[in-house]
Amino acid sequence: MTEIRVAVVGTGVIGRTHIDTLKTVPGMVLTAVVDPSPASKDLAAGLQIRHFTTVDDLLSAKIADAVVVASPNDTHVPIGCQLLEAGLPILLEKPVANSLAESAQLAAAAAKTGMPVLVGHHRRHNPLIKAAKRALEDGAIGPLVMATVTCAVLKPDDYFDVAWRTDPEQGGPLLINAIHDIDLLRHFFGEVAAVQGSASNAVRGLPVEDTTAAILTFEKAGLATIALSDAAVGPWAWELSSGENPGRFPKHDAITHIYAGRQGGLSLPDLSHWTHGPGGNWYHALKHGTVPFTQTDTYIAQMEHFGQIVRGKAEPLVTCTDGIRNMEVVVAIKQSSKTGRAIQIADLADSNGAAR
Ligand SMILES: NC(=O)c1ccc[n+]([C@@H]2O[C@H](COP(=O)([O-])OP(=O)(O)OC[C@H]3O[C@@H](n4cnc5c(N)ncnc54)[C@H](O)[C@@H]3O)[C@@H](O)[C@H]2O)c1
Incomplete structure (x- = not known):
């Protein structure tokens, strides 16, 4: 894989931080955003990338090697599981799930597929x-x-x-x-x-x-x-x-x-x-x-680490289990x-x- 094609799901406050971050990370390129909001369509047009309203459509287009999930909390487990099942590594924003019971589904999908989950506790990359x-x-x-x-x-x-x-x-x-x-x-x-x-x-x-x-x-x-x-x-x-x-x-x-x-x-x-x-x-x-x-940029460091994970050169610094433990507290x-x-x-x- 020469260049990692990345899609961002959810283009709100933190999704836009990830989008800006991706512009600066060598070897990673933003190819699409997924968001049902009309504003995200304009955003994609401005960035000259593809826009989808659902993850199904993103998967059909086959234009992502890895995905950042920055949509609201209640979407993390269904979208996260869908992406893992499709064989895509994810950078998943915190909290990993909407409930502890639901978080077990995500852990099971990660274990079953072997696909890596990096949880967005970005401070650890600071x-x-x-x-x-x-x-x-x-x-x-x-x-x-x-x-x-x-x-x-x-x-x-x-x-x-x-x-x-x-x-x-x-x-x-x-x-x-x-x-x-x-x-x-x-x-x-x-x-x-x-x-x-x-x-x-x-x-x-x-x-x-x-x-x-x-x-x-x-x-x-x-x-x-x-x-x-x-x-x-x-x-x-x-x-x-x-x-x-x-x-x-x-x-x-x-x-x-x-x-x-x-x-x-x-x-x-x-x-x-x-x-x-x-x-x-x-x-x-x-x-x-x-x-x-x-000091260097924490979000860039997190994204570079995600790139290393996608290339199989690193294990997630913040794991799905970490995300669940934090939620438990x-x-x-x-x-x-x-x-x-x-x-x-x-x-x-x-x-x-x-x-x-
Ligand atoms: N790590 C951090 O520093 C950090 C900071 C802020 C938020 N977060 C986390 O990121 C997530 C998003 O937070 P935010 O403040 O950016 O929210 P936000 O409300 O600003 O943005 C959410 C975006 O997701 C879109 N969306 C809604 N349902 C969707 C779906 N099914 N598929 C795709 N997109 C969908 C919305 O249209 C919106 O554009 C939350 O889980 C939050 O906890 C993390």
Whole structure:
């Protein structure tokens, strides 16, 4: 395969980011978009590529070697399974499914067909995250003890005019935003054993939560908290501080993730590193440094990685199983909020028939 022909399904906010990204990745070419909206027809005409309203039509045309699925959440499993069955690798946006039970169908299709699924937790492709992961693995802060993650953003009211964003099964900042933070916490700490959460829709009064606080207990060791709102002003959110998507969000000088270990601390996205000298404790001044890294475009890195997967030269960095595990944590936080009880992730997965 000299050039990988890629189709993008869903040309909304993130679909357009993928379309723009594809223009810059050597060896990959956008050949088609699939979207029932009239606007997407004009988009395709402007890009001089094919336009389809259904995945069936895309498959009949045989003009794609790989597909990016960026349509609403409730389409991820039916469209994802259809593409895998047709022998096409997919870059599937998060969350992988609309429910945990449904996510098992996707895992089964991936296992049956052997086709790769890369889940769009793009942050893992950020060199900043790779540098943080290396620092943690190299023992820069010793065994992880705790973390705290903040996501405070003020979304405009018309953001919620798109129906799926206020559907409790599909929308809400836990599924839209915090699932990426959960993916990073799992990346650094390992699997989550239990969660306790409290979610509220008191500010906007929509059917989806606007504000949530949660405590995560990890299987190996460590505790983390997440405080999240899409109805509160603050630069303390990955989207507003990492500079990852400059086309959509301004970058602010703010810390959003704090990781504290037995021998030091690390904050993100500034990669500040704090340590005591030997025998030091809270009575002694800490030493401060910064973990070095070189910033490159995260979405380009993700797409280049997808290209490597399609060529059989790499395994997905973020797997279907990762996508499901992240969803489990979100579902558990929501359940805990309703019941007031801590939720064990293993119990939740069993009761929902999710793949384990
Ligand atoms: N990784 C990220 O950074 C990121 C960011 C935003 C959204 N997302 C995810 O991407 C997905 C899309 O989010 P969005 O904000 O771009 O949504 P959006 O509403 O802006 O766009 C969705 C698009 O999909 C189209 N669509 C609807 N049904 C379709 C179908 N059956 N087949 C093909 N196209 C269809 C719509 O017409 C629309 O153009 C969601 O799952 C969301 O969670 C990921």
